Amino acid sequence: xxxxxxxxxxxxxxxxxxxxxxxxxxxxxxxxxxxxxxxxxxxxxxxxxxxxxxxxxxxxxxxxxxxxxxxxxxxxxxxxxxxxxxxxxxxxxxxxxxxxxxxxxxxxxxxxxxxxxxxxxxxxxxxxxxxxxxxxxxxxxxxxxxxxxxxxxxxxxxxxxxxxxxxxxxxxxxxxxxxxxxxxxxxxxxxxxxxxxxxxxxxxxxxxxxxxxxxxxxxxxxxxxxx
Amino acid sequence: xxxxxxxxxxxxxxxxxxxxxxxxxxxxxxxxxxxxxxxxxxxxxxxxxxxxxxxxxxxxxxxxxxxxxxxxxxxxxxxxxxxxxxxxxxxxxxxxxxxxxxxxxxxxxxxxxxxxxxxxxxxxxxxxxxxxxxxxxxxxxxxxxxxxxxxxxxxxxxxxxxxxxxxxxxxxxxxxxxxxxxxxxxxxxxxxxxxxxxxxxxxxxxxxxxxxxxxxxxxxxxxx
Numbered sequence: 400x401x402x403x404x405x406x407x408x409x410x411x412x413x414x415x416x417x418x419x420x421x422x423x424x425x426x427x428x429x430x431x432x433x434x435x436x437x438x439x440x441x442x443x444x445x446x447x448x449x450x451x452x453x454x455x456x457x458x459x460x461x462x463x464x465x466x467x468x469x470x471x472x473x474x475x476x477x478x479x480x481x482x483x484x485x486x487x488x489x490x491x492x493x494x495x496x497x498x499x500x501x502x503x504x505x506x507x508x509x510x511x512x513x514x515x516x517x518x519x520x521x522x523x524x525x526x527x528x529x530x531x532x533x534x535x536x537x538x539x540x541x542x543x544x545x546x547x548x549x550x551x552x553x554x555x556x557x558x559x560x561x562x563x564x565x566x567x568x569x570x571x572x573x574x575x576x577x578x579x580x581x582x583x584x585x586x587x588x589x590x591x592x593x594x595x596x597x598x599x600x601x602x603x604x605x606x607x608x609x610x611x612x613x614x615x616x617x618x619x620x621x622x623x624x625x626x
Numbered sequence: 627x628x629x630x631x632x633x634x635x636x637x638x639x640x641x642x643x644x645x646x647x648x649x650x651x652x653x654x655x656x657x658x659x660x661x662x663x664x665x666x667x668x669x670x671x672x673x674x675x676x677x678x679x680x681x682x683x684x685x686x687x688x689x690x691x692x693x694x695x696x697x698x699x700x701x702x703x704x705x706x707x708x709x710x711x712x713x714x715x716x717x718x719x720x721x722x723x724x725x726x727x728x729x730x731x732x733x734x735x736x737x738x739x740x741x742x743x744x745x746x747x748x749x750x751x752x753x754x755x756x757x758x759x760x761x762x763x764x765x766x767x768x769x770x771x772x773x774x775x776x777x778x779x780x781x782x783x784x785x786x787x788x789x790x791x792x793x794x795x796x797x798x799x800x801x802x803x804x805x806x807x808x809x810x811x812x813x814x815x816x817x818x819x820x821x822x823x824x825x826x827x828x829x830x831x832x833x834x835x836x837x838x839x840x841x842x843x844x845x846x847x848x849x850x
Contacts, residue, residue, distance in 0.1 A: 453710055455849075477713030485704035487711075489637065491644045496637075503633035504712035528644075544708075 402465035404429045404552050404581030405450060409459035412445055419445040420605045423459070427598055429551070432582040434596035434613060436589060438625045441602040443585040444483070447554045450583060451481045464551055477505055480550030482558050482574070486541035490530040494521055494540045497529060498547060505548035515543040520569055534561040539570065546573045553578070556585045589621045627715040634709070634722035639729070641699055648695045649730050652688040656738040659684045660745045671748030674814035678806045681742055681813070682765075685735065686798055689769050692730045694790045696723050696777040706781070710848065720774050720844040728770035735762050749815035757812045757822065764829040765805045771836040772797055778847045804828045 405427040412420040420442045427433045435443045448454045450463055452472040461468040466475040481487075488497045498512040516525045519539040529537060538561045545553065558574050559567050571577055576595050586592040593599055599616045601608035601624050608624060609616065642648055663672075663680050672680060700706040709719055739758070743751035751758075776794045780786040808825035811818065 451711060453707055473713070476711060479711065481707070481711050483704075483707070485707070487704040487708040489641060489699060489703050489705065491641045491699075492637065496640065500633060500637050501708065501712070504630060504709065504714055506713070 401429050406462040410456050410461055411458035412449055413457050418605050423607045425600055425610055429581050431597040434592035434599045435585045436621055436624055437602035442605040447556055451554050478551045480545040480553045482545040483556045486537050488529045493526045493528055495525040501544050501547055507548050515547055519543045542570050542573055553580050553582045627718045630714045630718035631721040635725050638726045648692050649733050652691045652734045653737050656684055656688045657741050664745050672746045673748040675810050677813040678810040682802055682806045690791045693773040693777045697781040701781050716845045716848050720840055723774040724770040727773045728766050731766045754812035761805055761808050767833045768801045771840050775840045800832055
């Protein structure tokens, strides 16, 4: 039996004296989607960065794809795709150069770069510097980067920001439910997030307001996180 | 690790070639300081201790500019996160950054040393080159090793422009003493450097020590 994609048990994280996350407990099976809901500053991005191994948890346990954090973070690196607010792309390099750089870091065959550019609809703009691309195109390129190494778990922070409906549909096989990957999806789209999630986590001021199957979450309760 | 370092270095050099943010700034700074010394000292030419001191202090101050900029793109464009997410040895980042800084310093010196000779140096430069070149290369290795380390230390701090010189300059004092001492006789016009072997040995030891320190601690610097 496969280990869960994500197991958090009483997870906490501080920034100095400020508590960013406290007592967060979540379990997500492989192939499932976790929607993380909450107002600005609720701790959503911090949660994503802890799960990605970019921040250390200060209390509690975190296991990602079976690896305990932070001790075994090395074992899950390269199996997680992270799409945060920052596209993690160099503005002076072209899209293709950026993807080739990340392919080398992840030990991915360079032929996959062309396939990723096609998959995000940027095959004709792949040789332009990232600084010359629109925000939507940069987001598409960031999706290509985050999925370049075929990760088992996707960590997505507002992945559809700056995307038009056509681009959203085009990226569905890479980061949508049909990708078959486990996903942690941070979103302010309460209805949309709940609709595509198996599990929903509500955060308020860093504390866990609820964590239960998405179908059992009352929409009014979820919207209440933002008031 | 070498393949990862090569990928990072290739990326860094491509960005530097397009933005021209580090090497031109370091070079311009060096030439301006030479001009300032030229007028400030009110002498047509320098030699010996004074020439050696002016050359090395100016090169070290120019190196501060390069060190301050070394992690700029990683900080400003999230490159560090991209690297930390990848299954790579983090020491490859230090190796790539140190190699980039070594190359920047070498390119800088290709312009700065002839400019120094034209603007300030009394004796002929050519006879000094057989001593000056190996000393410059050894000094560059040490500067690159420690510069990449200091730059990584300062990258997440708010006052990094202040922290880089405050950390770097005291650490390179042994390098300055050795380099200035060994080049002083040849910049006086002498054909032979005094105690050449001893000073080159000291520079080599300095390089080895800081390379080993950097390899040992760099991984921890990037940890949250």
